[in-house]
Amino acid sequence: MGETNDSGLYEIFQQDFGPVGSPSFEAACENFLISSAGYAVSSLLLQPKDRHNWNLLFDSVGRLVHIDFGFILETSPGNNMRFESAHFKLSREMTQLLDPSGVMKSDTWYQFVSRGDPIGNLRKRFxxxxxxxxxxxxxxxxxxxxxxxxxxxxxxxxxxxxxxxxx
Missing domain, CATH: 1.20.5 (Single alpha-helices involved in coiled-coils or other helix-helix interfaces)
Incomplete structure (x- = not known):
């Protein structure tokens, strides 16, 4: 995310999907929002580590894609020195798309934190x-x-x- 460009993710989305407010930009942001919520829940459960911008990508329609699962389920680089103690990576750059207002009280932020019933669905499966x-x-x-x-x-x-x- 942003590693091949000096711009931030918000600017990259505008370059790739059109200006803010355009249907393609808004669709890409919605895809990013939905996939980021899924990424957050799956990361909470699977605990992937080594989460840096080279391992977090977005696809041609704006979805977040996590690659490289070499460190998962509590294993991590550096003999588990616990540098990555957060349950998932949520950088300021990512929140530019998830919460453009930056106040964590916007409609998009609320959508991000309240997607579905992952724990209930997990209970049904397990x-x-x-x-x-x-x-x-x-x-x-x-x-x-x-x-x-x-x-x-x-x-x-x-x-x-x-x-x-x-x-």
């Missing part, structure tokens, strides 16, 4: 109420389902036909 036996059977079912899911092969075929990406 079933903490299950016994050990139920949890084991559940894991077996979801692994078998993932292995046999025809949609995975179908998606691989679509990627190959559209992008030339082989499985």
């Amino acid at each position: 079933h903490p109420e299950m016994s050990e036996r139920e949890a084991t059977n559940f894991r077996i079912r979801i692994c078998t389902d993932a292995y046999n899911k025809w949609t995975n092969a179908g998606y691989d075929l679509i990627q190959y036909l559209q992008q030339g990406i082989e499985k």
Whole structure:
């Protein structure tokens, strides 16, 4: 984010997506907002480290993309010296897009911090109420389902036909 340009992220978005207020700029900011909220929740759960601007990118429609998961689930560079103690990276540069007013009280900031019900959805997927036996059977079912899911092969075929990406 911003590493290949002397401008800030807000300026880069204007260069890439058009002036503030234009439909393409506003759509890119909305994509950044939604993907940043997802990034925040997933980072809270997975604890990726080594989060610097070379590992945080945005795509052609403005979505935040985190790359390089070499340090995850509490492992980090420097033998866990705890430099990255925040649950996720949220720089001033990122908040220029998430909260242009800078007061953390704007509508966009409220949208960022109140996206969906990630903990409720997580409970539904992980079933903490299950016994050990139920949890084991559940894991077996979801692994078998993932292995046999025809949609995975179908998606691989679509990627190959559209992008030339082989499985």
